[in-house]
Amino acid sequence: MSAPQFVLASASSARRQLLLNAGVQPFVSPSKFDEDQITLDEPDALVKALSLGKAEAVAPLFPNAVVLGCDSVLAFDGEIYGKPETPDAAIKRWWKMRGKVGELLTGHTLIAPAARKTITRCQVTRVHFAWVSDREIEDYVATGEPMNCAGAFTIDGKGGFFVEKLEGCHTNVIGLSMPMLRDMLGELGYRVTDFWSA
Template identity: 60%
Template sequence: MMNKKMPNFILASASPARLRLLQNVGINPLVLPSNYDESQVNISDPKELVKTLALRKGETVAAQQTEGLVLSCDSVLAMEGEIYGKPADAAEAIARWQKMRSKVGELLTGHALIDLQQGKTLVRYQVSEVYFADISDRQIAAYVATGEPLKCAGCFALEGKGGLFIEKISGCYSNVIGLSLPLLRRMLDELGYNVTDFWSF
């Protein structure tokens, strides 16, 4: 345990799923969405893309703070040489699911942890394999009609109705939801913190 004062934990994301993941493990962060314009970044390598976007989002929020520990993330799905973020509309979501069904994709999440107290920044990424079920056009249409896929990188929410259409996950489960908890613990360790010191209960 560090002798210095524990910093405020700031989540630079509007994602309810990321917030729930943190709250479920006892961390109640201050939520400050970055509202960063992702169209400013055009990188074809998915690993570099998620790391860069996570860092830019974190830096946007950190620039407005004097202290704290800022966590920012960005997720994409990579499949057959294509990178998928959030679908633009229902038609794109349907077309994408028709491509994804019965295939395997890589869900990548970039994580940036900016420690304003120590003046240190860590940027890492996590990859999980997602095995999509061979679902019917009717099931795809019904799922897209719920609106859930339109809010998610990769066009599905594992913790929601989309979980019905994922056969299995290989790798970190929480990473597919948008934040790798094991990676976060290791990043905090690297900065000299104990994740249990951030518990709020």
């Protein structure tokens, strides 16, 4: 079966870059989905609902495409963290996280409107944070990088210095589990290689 257009319903440059690095040229169509309408206490259910909402908002615009929606949060010490709202909030979050372990969850939804199929999954990766000094935390937050990330950190940027170990899928922490995406495309009847650009 020939592959349809692949649409990424996200403005995330990290997700787009993961796909490009893997040979997939996505058409980027950021969702205007209102995330505040979803209020769930379970991180697994939350990221799945958010990824579904984003994909469903974009899918009608691309009836012959495969549309991917994603959303990530960090579950830490009984709380759910998305992007920090202020630098002060990011600093206080890092004070709690340093030297401890959290779980980065990413919801993935694939919609194939032509086939009338929707698949939603969640990937979980355990993140071991390094013990970081107050000065390092302040300097890191001052770069602005943590302000754009669930959990206030990245592993593919400056934040990579402050993560000691990952248990599970590492690309999931960047925002998109590539092995999970492959499996989900398979459920829709495609091979991931069908989407490789020439």
